[in-house]
Every structure is written in C-alpha cells, then in structure tokens.
Amino acid sequence: MTWAELAPYLALVVVGFLPNEVWRMLGLVVVRGLRDDSELILLARAIATAILAGVVAKLIFFSTGALAAIPVWIRVGAALGGFFAFIAIRRSMLAGVLVGEGLLILGGLYFH
Amino acid sequence: MAVLPSPEAGTTATILAGVRQAWSSVFVYVLIGTYVGVGALAHDFGFSFVWLALSTLIVWAAPAQVILISLLATGAAMIEIAVAVTLTAVRLLPMVVSLLPLMRTRETPTWRLLLPTHFTAISMWVECLRLLPSIPPAQRIAYANGMSFGLIAAAQIGGFVGFYLAARLPAVLAAALLFITPMSFLISVLRNSRETFEKLAFVLGLVIGPVLAYSAVNLDLMWTGLIGGLLAYGFHRLQRARQAS
Numbered sequence: 001m002t003w004a005e006l007a008p009y010l011a012l013v014v015v016g017f018l019p020n021e022v023w024r025m026l027g028l029v030v031v032r033g034l035r036d037d038s039e040l041i042l043l044a045r046a047i048a049t050a051i052l053a054g055v056v057a058k059l060i061f062f063s064t065g066a067l068a069a070i071p072v073w074i075r076v077g078a079a080l081g082g083f084f085a086f087i088a089i090r091r092s093m094l095a096g097v098l099v100g101e102g103l104l105i106l107g108g109l110y111f112h
Numbered sequence: 113m114a115v116l117p118s119p120e121a122g123t124t125a126t127i128l129a130g131v132r133q134a135w136s137s138v139f140v141y142v143l144i145g146t147y148v149g150v151g152a153l154a155h156d157f158g159f160s161f162v163w164l165a166l167s168t169l170i171v172w173a174a175p176a177q178v179i180l181i182s183l184l185a186t187g188a189a190m191i192e193i194a195v196a197v198t199l200t201a202v203r204l205l206p207m208v209v210s211l212l213p214l215m216r217t218r219e220t221p222t223w224r225l226l227l228p229t230h231f232t233a234i235s236m237w238v239e240c241l242r243l244l245p246s247i248p249p250a251q252r253i254a255y256a257n258g259m260s261f262g263l264i265a266a267a268q269i270g271g272f273v274g275f276y277l278a279a280r281l282p283a284v285l286a287a288a289l290l291f292i293t294p295m296s297f298l299i300s301v302l303r304n305s306r307e308t309f310e311k312l313a314f315v316l317g318l319v320i321g322p323v324l325a326y327s328a329v330n331l332d333l334m335w336t337g338l339i340g341g342l343l344a345y346g347f348h349r350l351q352r353a354r355q356a357s
Contacts, residue, residue, distance in 0.1 A: 008163055008184070015190050016180040017170045019198035021230070027208025028229045032222060034213070041210050043345045046313040048206035050340025052234065052301050053317025054324075054333050055175070055203065059294035061322045065153075065178075066286035078291065079298060086299045093138045093299050100295040101288055108284040 074107035114243055117251055126251045130258020133243065134266070139235040142296040143263055144270035146174050149289035151274025152281055153178065157185035161275050168267050172233050174293060175200045202334050206341070207237045214244045215252045224253055231260035238300045309348035316340035 034040060059067075060075050067075065082100020089095035115136055117129035134140060147168065154164040159181060171177050176197045183193045208229055215228055239259055244252045281289070305311045317340045324332035 008159060009166070011184055011190070011193075012163065012167055012170070012180070015184075015194040016167060016176065016197060019194045020171050020173055020176045020201040020204070022198065023201045023204040024208050024229050024232055027205045027232070028212065028222070028225060030205070030209050031212040031216075031225075041213050042309075042348065043341065044206040044209035046309060046344040046348070047337040047341030048203060048210055048237075049301060049305060049310050049313040050317035050320070050344065051203040051206065051333055051337035052297060053314045053340070054321025054336035055200075056294045056297045056301070057318045057321040058325050058333070059175075059290075062325055063290065065182075065290055066281075066283050067290040069283060070287050075291070079295060082295050083298060083302075086303070091303065093296070093303060094141075096299040097138065097142065097292065097296050101291060104291050104295075105284055105288050108287055 070104065070108045071111060074104065074111060078103035078107060114246075116243070116247055117255060119248055119251075121251065123254045126254040127258035127261070130255040130260075131262040131265075133239070133255075134259045134262025137239060138296070139239065139263060139300075140266040142292055143235060143266040144273070145289055145292040147267045147270030148274035149286065149292075150174055150177055150181070151271040151276075152286070152289075153274075154181050154271070155275045156280075157181055159185075161272070164271050164275060165268055168271055169264065172231065172264065172267075173201060173204070174267075199331065199333065203337070204232060206337065207234075208232050211237055211240055214240065215249075215256060217249050220253070228253055228256050228260070231257065231264075233263075234297055234301075235263050236260050238304050242304055307348070308351070309344045312347055313340050313344035316343055 060079050061072065063070070063072075063075060078100050081103045082096045082098075085099035086093060086096025089099075115129050115133040117126040121129065150168075151164060154161075154167075167177055167180065171180070179196050179200060180193065183196060211232060212225055212229065216225060236256070236259060240256050243259075244256065247255060302311070302314055305314055317336055320340050321333065321336040324335055329335060
C-alpha cells in the first residue's frame with residue numbers, strides 16, 4: 001500500500017476511532033472503580049439522558065447538510081407531530097418516526 | 113413482543129436471540145436509514161467503501177462519523193477534527209457507566225466487558241436498558257453482544273446501499289434521512305424514561321441544549337448533561353427524602 005492509500009485509514013484511527021473510543025474506555029474504568037454503584041448509576045443515567053436530549057434538540061434546531069435547507073419551523077413541527085403520533089398510536093416508536101418523517105417530507109416538498 | 117433467550121439457553125443461542133431481537137426492533141430501520149445517509153456522504157466525498165465499513169465498525173457512532181467524513185474531506189486540521197469528534201462522544205461516558213453495572217456480576221472479568229463497552233451507542237443503550245433487566249444476569253453480556261452484532265449489520269447494509277445506490281439523492285430525501293436520527297432518538301429515549309427524574313432530565317436537556325448552543329457556550333453538550341442531569345438527580349433525591357419522611 002502506498003502512503004496516499006494508507007493516509008485515510010491512519011486518519012480514521014487517529015482522529016476518528018481514538019477520540020471517540022476514549023470516552024467508552026473511561027466509562028469502563030469508572031465502572032471498575034465502583035463498589036456501591038446504585039447512586040452513581042442513577043446520576044449517570046440522568047446525565048446521559050440530558051445529553052441525549054441536548055443532541056436531539058441541536059440536531060433539530062441547528063441542522064447541518066441537506067436538513068438545514070428545510071425551514072426550522074417545519075423541522076420542529078415534524079418532530080412534535082411524530083412525538084404526538086407516538087403517544088396517540090399505542091406508544092409505537094415506528095408510528096412516531098414514520099409520521100415525523102412524513103410531515104418533514106411533505107413540508108419540505110411544499111415549502112422548498 | 114421482544115425476542116428473549118430461554119433461561120437455560122447457552123452462549124450461542126443467547127447471542128442469536130439478541131441478533132433476532134435487534135432485527136425485530138425499529139432500530140434496524142432507523143440504522144439502515146441513517147447509514148444510507150452516511151454512506152451517500154462518504155461516496156460523495158470520495159472515501160472507499162472499505163473505509164466506510166471499517167469506520168462503522170470501529171467508531172460505531174453516526175454523528176462522529178458524519179463529522180469525521182465531512183471534516184476530513186474539507187481538509188480541516190487534524191487536531192480540529194479530533195476535538196470535534198471527541199465533543200460528540202462525551203455522551204458515551206455516562207452511557208457506559210449506567211449500562212455496564214446491569215451486565216457484570218461479582219465474577220465477571222473486565223475483558224468480557226470490552227465488547228459491550230465498544231458497542232455502546234444510543235440504539236444499543238436504549239434496548240439494553242429496556243430488555244436486560246428481564247433476563248438472567250449470566251446471559252446479559254452475550255445477549256447485548258448479539259443485539260450489537262445485529263444492529264451493526266443493519267448499519268453496514270444501510271452504508272452499502274447509500275454508498276452504491278443512493279449517491280445524489282433528491283434534496284428532500286437526503287434531508288429526511290438526516291431527520292431519522294433526531295426523530296427516533298427523541299421517541300426512544302423518552303419511551304425508556306420510566307422514572308420522573310429521567311423525563312425531567314430529558315426535558316431539561318431539550319431546553320438547555322439549544323440555549324447553550326445558541327449562546328455559543330464552549331462544550332455546550334457537556335454542560336447540558338451536567339446541569340440537566342444534576343438538577344434531575346437532585347429532584348430525585350428530594351422526592352425520595354419526602355417519601356421517606
């Protein structure tokens with residue numbers, strides 16, 4: 001293999017895999033050090049849940065790529081519509097995702 | 113509804129039950145759709161399919177992969193890419209810390225936790241928190257690994273389809289693929305929040321996250337997690353103290 005062929009793989013490991021994996025391995029180290037873990041697990045669960053909610057909100061409000069071309073109020077409306085469909089249709093995740101996606105596509109086609 | 117292993121199932125049967133559970137869950141479609149988007153992006157930016165497949169296996173986090181692909185292709189500085197990737201990955205730490213205690217027993221050697229640690233991602237985390245408590249502790253690692261194999265296979269199929277078939281998607285469809293991730297996470301994380309403090313953490317994250325991002329605060333996601341998580345946990349302690357008295 002030449003350098004030019006190898007470089008993307010090297011980059012994948014050094015700036016993709018390692019900076020991502022370090023947090024997982026740190027988690028493993030923390031868990032190993034835990035003796036009575038019940039309280040810390042609850043706290044970790046609360047923090048993880050809040051971060052995930054932050055990720056979701058950022059992906060919807062500050063979209064990148066092709067999604068950024070859809071107006072923000074359509075993105076928010078589609079997410080809300082999908083959420084209410086999930087509640088209304090027997091708490092089915094599939095129904096919620098399909099309704100949200102459908103609303104986004106309709107809104108995107110109509111206002112594009 | 114869920115495919116659970118029988119209590120006397122051996123390792124192989126337990127892994128297979130995990131794979132079948134993954135393939136009977138909505139996350140298979142979510143991952144295929146998401147990775148069609150990632151695959152199309154990798155194709156457009158001139159990466160090889162082998163590179164894409166390897167990145168899905170060793171990074172196994174769609175947001176980090178999207179950042180990695182777009183920043184590498186636009187020639188950003190290596191340190192800048194590493195920082196951007198690591199910031200999206202902070203969430204993995206509390207996820208691993210809350211997940212692994214469900215799987216380990218007193219006798220579990222650490223090396224057996226390496227694979228589930230690496231496989232920890234939102235889809236796998238949500239499904240494990242939901243399903244692991246209902247199966248015997250001795251089977252949980254094998255079952256979680258089986259689910260992870262099934263979910264990664266779905267991501268690889270999606271990546272393949274996106275790379276070879278979905279190049280130059282119509283704009284609205286490309287947007288819809290990118291929308292799968294927030295839409296499905298919104299529902300799945302909330303569906304899993306049974307306790308009031310988890311729902312509170314979720315709502316706080318939804319509000320604090322965009323406010324901090326809009327104010328261009330550094331490390332906004334980390335602060336979102338710490339502020340929202342600590343407030344929700346404090347609420348939980350108060351609630352419990354009130355019940356005890």
